[in-house]
Amino acid sequence: MKITEARQQFISQWGAFGTHWGINRTMAQIHALLMVSPDALTQDEMMDELNISRGNVNMNIRELINWGLVERQVIPGERKEFFVAEKDIWKVIRLIVKERKKRELEPMLELLNKLEEVEGDKKDKNVKAFLDTVTGIKKLGRQADKTLDMMVKAEENWFVSNMLKLFK
Amino acid sequence: MKITEARQQFISQWGAFGTHWGINRTMAQIHALLMVSPDALTQDEMMDELNISRGNVNMNIRELINWGLVERQVIPGERKEFFVAEKDIWKVIRLIVKERKKRELEPMLELLNKLEEVEGDKKDKNVKAFLDTVTGIKKLGRQADKTLDMMVKAEENWFVSNMLKLFK
DNA sequence: TTGAAATTTCAAAACTTATTGAAAGTTTGT
DNA sequence: ACAAACTTTCAATAAGTTTTGAAATTTCAA
Numbered sequence: 550m551k552i553t554e555a556r557q558q559f560i561s562q563w564g565a566f567g568t569h570w571g572i573n574r575t576m577a578q579i580h581a582l583l584m585v586s587p588d589a590l591t592q593d594e595m596m597d598e599l600n601i602s603r604g605n606v607n608m609n610i611r612e613l614i615n616w617g618l619v620e621r622q623v624i625p626g627e628r629k630e631f632f633v634a635e636k637d638i639w640k641v642i643r644l645i646v647k648e649r650k651k652r653e654l655e656p657m658l659e660l661l662n663k664l665e666e667v668e669g670d671k672k673d674k675n676v677k678a679f680l681d682t683v684t685g686i687k688k689l690g691r692q693a694d695k696t697l698d699m700m701v702k703a704e705e706n707w708f709v710s711n712m713l714k715l716f717k
Numbered sequence: 718m719k720i721t722e723a724r725q726q727f728i729s730q731w732g733a734f735g736t737h738w739g740i741n742r743t744m745a746q747i748h749a750l751l752m753v754s755p756d757a758l759t760q761d762e763m764m765d766e767l768n769i770s771r772g773n774v775n776m777n778i779r780e781l782i783n784w785g786l787v788e789r790q791v792i793p794g795e796r797k798e799f800f801v802a803e804k805d806i807w808k809v810i811r812l813i814v815k816e817r818k819k820r821e822l823e824p825m826l827e828l829l830n831k832l833e834e835v836e837g838d839k840k841d842k843n844v845k846a847f848l849d850t851v852t853g854i855k856k857l858g859r860q861a862d863k864t865l866d867m868m869v870k871a872e873e874n875w876f877v878s879n880m881l882k883l884f885k
Numbered sequence: 886t887t888g889a890a891a892t893t894t895c896a897a898a899a900c901t902t903a904t905t906g907a908a909a910g911t912t913t914g915t
Numbered sequence: 916a917c918a919a920a921c922t923t924t925c926a927a928t929a930a931g932t933t934t935t936g937a938a939a940t941t942t943c944a945a
Contacts, residue, residue: 555835571737587846602935638853667723678755685806
């Protein structure tokens, strides 16, 4: 397989992958393109390579910057802005985990705390089933929260090596 | 807060949560409803509680059964079918991980293997950047694959207790 | 300052995904 | 064998999401 075809396949598959994980296709494709590009790219280059509009590139680049996955780079003497992606895949994962934890896990845990204070007789089987479920999810959620915090703070090798020790 | 309101909030939030994880809102809501219901429910009861059509309930129930998250229950003397959800949250997570691993991680790893065999001079910086990225993701992906396999096979307490030991 | 180059915005259009509901199919009791 | 009860299917439609592209805004070298 030629490099150009391989790059295209990679970008396309990373895009599809993203859609399964709540990241929009274009955002994931831009990220993929930047990951396999040795040099920083401009918005125009991305428009060209991915066949998407200027507005689309701009909005998704901004979102990638919010997530910490892409950085703006100013090259002296150049009017245009250049962009580079974080290429260390472990850092990428940590950034994504951090962001999604904040957006999804934390609000869920807050709600579960409120819901645990539901009024009503614990002998009522509806109340009991409800509390059992909520409590179970809360326990798991808190565990996940702690675990992910550790992961986010950990250095790559520490995490990998612990995982290897535990699971080999 | 009254139990009915608490249930509603839980169902609605679990639905929203699902959409961030590639599971459709209704499927997640049906699952939530079944998790907090002490008894098995019929399709008609779900239509009522969630205000959705018969077809919608039916399709999503079928999908939940495919994932192993819900079971059909036949009650002697009853013409209708009843449904119950898996309520052990760790089993739920394991079933979801198993399914998504198969649907997403495994195809990705297959592609990466193919892409690693790209032709071209490794001195070419494009080829080099490409291979570095692909190899990095493959390593991470293989690690995740192993880890998730272990998790899927593990008994609840084994996994929880190991996690606790490692991360407390 | 000025104005050409570049970036950003956002309403409308295109596309994708989910839902409905009525018709077709299946099951079960008599 | 029939028909009532129940389940399944799927084409049409609705809802939701992403993308476009042109206009507005910003930037910066001269």
